[in-house]
Amino acid sequence: MRVAILSGTVYGTAEDVACHAASLLASAGFETWHDPRATLEQVLAFEPQALLVVTSTTGMGELPDTFVGLYSAIRDRFPAWSGLPGGVIALGDSSYGDTFCGGGELIRELYQELGVREIQPMLRLDGSETVDQETDSQPWIADFANALRA
Template sequence: MKVAILSGSVYGTAEEVARHAKRLLEAAGFEAWHDPRVTLDGLLAFGPEALLVVTSTTGMGDLPDTFQPLYYALRDRLPNWRDRPGGVIALGDSSYGDTYCGGGELVRELLVELGMREVVPMLRLDGSETVDQETDAEPWIAEFIAALKA
């Protein structure tokens, strides 16, 4: 199965988590692909059968600037990915209250619009409570892998 991993990062942490997820997916036998600067055409050329999005949150619950062009391109063109599996890992800081992991929530809504099914509930990684978000994501990634194999 071809799994595209998309990432939106401000300080690089989401990209590190995405790269770690790629290694774990490849070790599990998937064709995993990650390009933090991908365009929609590049993503469509890969032809993902599943999607994993790792994104941080900025400002008032917004997506990072690096991810916004792809997000808006997906929202504008709405490729038909009905019933394809997907998942979201959201990075944030709970001290921001209502906007905590808001970027991840925006992506979840988009996946629904694309017709995708969330195979594991969104993971929220709290930057104010964790030092190693890659390691903290591993149990969730293992669940995601198991769900893709089921």
């Protein structure tokens, strides 16, 4: 199964988590693709059979600038991803209250519009509580791999 891993980051942590996810999923037997500067054309050329988005949150619950272009292109072109399995790993800081992991919530809304099936609950990584978000994401990524196989 081909898994496209899309990421948006501010300080690089979400990209690190995305690279770690790509490595873990590849070790689990999946064909993974991740490019932090991906265009929609590149994603479509990979012909994903599953999607994983790893994104941090900025400002008042928005997506990072590094992801806005791809997000807008997906919304504008509305690729035929209905029925694809997907997952979201959101990074944020719970001290921001209601906007905590807001970037991930925007991706979940996009999944609903596209018909992407979220196969497990979004992982929320709290930067104010964890030092190693790559390690903290590992159990969720293992569960995601198992859900993809199911």
